[in-house]
Amino acid sequence: MEKNQAPGRKILSTGAGKCNLSNAKINAGHYHGGAPGFAARTLKALPPAHVLDFFGELGLLLSAEADGRIFPRSRKAADVVNVLGNRLKEKGAELLLLTCAQSVKKNLSGFEITVRRVPPKWDKKAAPGPLRTITADAVILAAGGPAHPQIGGSALGLDLARSLGHTVKNPKPVITPLKIKEKTVRELDGIRLEAGLSVYSGGRLIGSKRGELLFTDYGVSGPPVLSLSRAALTGVETSAVTCHIDLFPDYSREAIFSLLAKRRDAGPERPWKDFLCGLAEERTINLLSSSLKIEPAAPAGSVKDPLLAEFGGLLKDWSLEVSGSLGFEDAMAAAGGIDTAEIRPETFESRIVKKLFITGELLDINGDCGGYNLHFAWTSGLLAGAAAAKTMSFPSSFSPQP
Ligand SMILES: Cc1cc2nc3c(=O)[nH]c(=O)nc-3n(C[C@H](O)[C@H](O)[C@H](O)COP(=O)(O)OP(=O)(O)OC[C@H]3O[C@@H](n4cnc5c(N)ncnc54)[C@H](O)[C@@H]3O)c2cc1C
Secondary structure: OOOOOOOOHHHHHHHHHOOOOEEOOOOHHHEEEOOOOHHHHHHHHOOHHHHHHHHHHOOOOEEEOOOOEEEEOOOOHHHHHHHHHHHHHHOOOOOOOOEEEEEEEEOOOOEEEEEEEOOOOOOOOOOOOOEEEEEEOOEEEOOOOOOOHHHOOOOHHHHHHHHOOOOEEEEEEEOOOEEEOOHHHHHHOOOEEEEEEEEEEOOEEEEEEEEEEEEOOOEEEOHHHHHHHHHHHHHHOOOOEEEEEEOOOOOOHHHHHHHHHHHHHHOOOOEHHHHHOOOOOHHHHHHHHHHOOOOOOOEHHHOOHHHHHHHHHHHHOEEEEEEEOOOHHHOOEEEEEEOHHHEOOOOOEEOOOOOEEEOHHHEOEEEOOOOHHHHHHHHHHHHHHHHHHHHOOOOOOOOOOO
């Protein structure tokens, strides 16, 4: 059952359309939240290699980047959706599209699910269909979290789980761009550059990454920011969190100062703006030198060693204060969700309602950036599917092959 007009809409947007579906370095240390040992028990029940084999059996060729991220070899998320869709067809699964589950109730014989047909987004005039009821022996709740509502993310699944007696921890956006307090950063909107990024909370280093930074009209994004956003947003609730950008991660402070000093002494008459030319991304270094009130027309030689060292210091350690996130619209995942103490980590069956299974991002467990969240969605889905099939009574002519 899927409220969108096609299944797997979120998968299509993953990894910028390439679908970073797993990681060669999967281990429990890459998962956050969750009851102690939950992720480890799940990964033991279905080792990561088996998940990759499952995709291999579906016909999907995979390849890994040097950093461990695993993608379809075609680098097309649509291939992932298609091989999964083909398997559903082969197994004779019925897909109820544009169908939203409104309520799930447990009774003595199984479950009653109230559903409503939802109008497609393109049909502005269509009204929602009438409510109808579907009965089921077992239910797998795989409704995802509230991240990216524009492509189907919602809190509906959390509401359904709550109505069945589950505890829900308040969801929060993670793997998300960060808003920056300093308004001047807006001048850099659209600039991408390779840099080092370290995040400090209350003066304590909480993480460092290197990669492509993207400046936006509200702050910063790009892989290093997304990776460190969970730690940054956790810290921001209690103390000042700062991003420290290193525009020259391959140079020491001393090396950068000596490079600047040599450059200055070779042409002291050159205007400062010409001195900067070719040093690093233009708008960024102009912004940094104007923050030190160095006049673009001033001769480079007028910038004496202490000011030059200060400028070099900014190139190596430019500090910006984090003010928060942009909410779920821009987040790739949600932290929080259904308490995993109420879920069996080997089958994903609810400890509260028998034959109810809950998977993926609905649960209070979230992975690092790099394929860990999709890997958890596949793992929990495969374990829940196999376990749910075992609980069902099938006609004698049909036997499930989980
Ligand atoms: C832009 C973006 C990029 C991402 N990139 C990556 C990446 O490269 N690698 C990675 O590991 N992770 C990535 N993620 C995270 C990953 O996509 C999710 O963690 C994962 O899809 C969660 O899977 P899920 O099955 O729990 O939920 P979802 O994939 O969200 O699927 C849940 C589905 O349930 C439907 N639904 C919800 N409520 C109802 C209802 N009441 N009735 C009927 N249908 C309902 C929704 O429409 C949705 O289609 C990305 C996320 C986003 C938003």
